[in-house]
Amino acid sequence: xxxxxxxxxxxxxxxxxxxxxxxxxxxxxxxxxxxxxxxxxxxxxxxxxxxxxxxxxxxxxxxxxxxxxxxxxxxxxxxxxxxxxxxxxxxxxxxxxxxxxxxxxxxxxxxxxxxxxxxxxxxxxxxxxxxxxxxxx
Amino acid sequence: xxxxxxxxxxxxxxxxxxxxxxxxxxxxxxxxxxxxxxxxxxxxxxxxxxxxxxxxxxxxxxxxxxxxxxxxxxxxxxxxxxxxxxxxxxxxxxxxxxxxxxxxxxxxxxxxxxxxxxxxxxxxxxxxxxxxxxxxx
DNA sequence: GGTTTCTTGGGTGTTCCACCTAAAATTCGG
DNA sequence: CCGAATTTTAGGTGGAACACCCAAGAAACC
Numbered sequence: 329x330x331x332x333x334x335x336x337x338x339x340x341x342x343x344x345x346x347x348x349x350x351x352x353x354x355x356x357x358x359x360x361x362x363x364x365x366x367x368x369x370x371x372x373x374x375x376x377x378x379x380x381x382x383x384x385x386x387x388x389x390x391x392x393x394x395x396x397x398x399x400x401x402x403x404x405x406x407x408x409x410x411x412x413x414x415x416x417x418x419x420x421x422x423x424x425x426x427x428x429x430x431x432x433x434x435x436x437x438x439x440x441x442x443x444x445x446x447x448x449x450x451x452x453x454x455x456x457x458x459x460x461x462x463x464x465x
Numbered sequence: 466x467x468x469x470x471x472x473x474x475x476x477x478x479x480x481x482x483x484x485x486x487x488x489x490x491x492x493x494x495x496x497x498x499x500x501x502x503x504x505x506x507x508x509x510x511x512x513x514x515x516x517x518x519x520x521x522x523x524x525x526x527x528x529x530x531x532x533x534x535x536x537x538x539x540x541x542x543x544x545x546x547x548x549x550x551x552x553x554x555x556x557x558x559x560x561x562x563x564x565x566x567x568x569x570x571x572x573x574x575x576x577x578x579x580x581x582x583x584x585x586x587x588x589x590x591x592x593x594x595x596x597x598x599x600x601x602x
Numbered sequence: 603g604g605t606t607t608c609t610t611g612g613g614t615g616t617t618c619c620a621c622c623t624a625a626a627a628t629t630c631g632g
Numbered sequence: 633c634c635g636a637a638t639t640t641t642a643g644g645t646g647g648a649a650c651a652c653c654c655a656a657g658a659a660a661c662c
Binding site: 603604605606607608609610611612613614615616617618619620621622623624625626627628629630631632 | 633634635636637638639640641642643644645646647648649650651652653654655656657658659660661662
Binding site: 329330331332333335336339340343344363364365366405409413415416417418419420424425426427428430431432434435438441442445446449453454455456 | 466467469470472481501546550553555556557564565567569571575579592
């Protein structure tokens with residue numbers, strides 16, 4: 329049960345985007361990469377998946393960059409995990425063996441429980457006290 | 466966030482061992498493999514790790530086989546996960562980037578929460594209603 | 603038009619997962 | 633004590649996934 333680096337990176341970057349939320353100047357990939365020390369070549373992928381999931385928006389060309397699609401409080405940790413890891417707790421579909429069905433039922437309970445918990449955290453929780461303090465370009 | 470097949474298999478097999486708990490005749494690998502439809506070559510590894518973690522005991526030679534080390538109710542799902550996946554929710558040790566520390570703190574909370582939940586399930590829960598019904602050799 | 607930025611598609615090395623194989627080591631029956 | 637039954641240990645393998653790199657293309661602005 330390992331948390332992927334991808335999700336960790338995403339949380340950090342979303343926190344960063346939370347800080348710049350509402351500004352006119354959008355941070356671009358290199359800014360985010362530098363601020364959170366995430367390899368930019370990998371960050372490209374992550375930002376793309378976040379955009380496809382509707383969590384962030386982007387603008388290209390000069391003055392381009394990234395921004396949250398919604399207010400920080402309305403982006404939950406559950407959203408992030410499902411956007412990048414494709415599900416909170418996934419296991420094999422088929423169910424063979426005497427105790428398979430019962431086993432899966434229990435793990436489904438655990439998954440639902442975990443999902444509820446993840447829904448209770450938002451990007452705002454990742455932002456820290458200094459809501460207005462930012463990484464200056 | 467994927468649950469490994471290994472843990473799924475382990476849950477099923479432990480349920481099976483729960484049913485035979487207290488008997489004189491111990492089930493051996495092939496019995497367990499057949500009852501829960503787990504590839505026996507892989508099951509060998511799983512049983513070994515469970516034994517090294519102290520969750521089951523084994524006897525070799527004729528009349529050998531496997532048995533739970535404790536009463537079903539005293540083997541928790543948390544024990545199983547830690548024995549096989551090495552931790553309930555593990556993430557990278559290093560913490561670089563502006564929001565890294567805060568991110569990890571939150572995920573640690575989630576991990577503790579999940580661990581608590583896993584502690585509330587035991588092998589007994591995997592065994593089903595017919596506690597005495599068994600797989601006959 | 604040209605620069606800046608995102609977008610897209612591909613590629614790569616390493617690690618891990620699920621599984622297999624074969625040779626020991628141990629236990630018991632005779 | 634011999635031999636059959638069983639676990640134990642060690643190693644090996646194919647494929648997938650992870651983390652990451654690279655370069656050409658497409659939009660936006662000056």
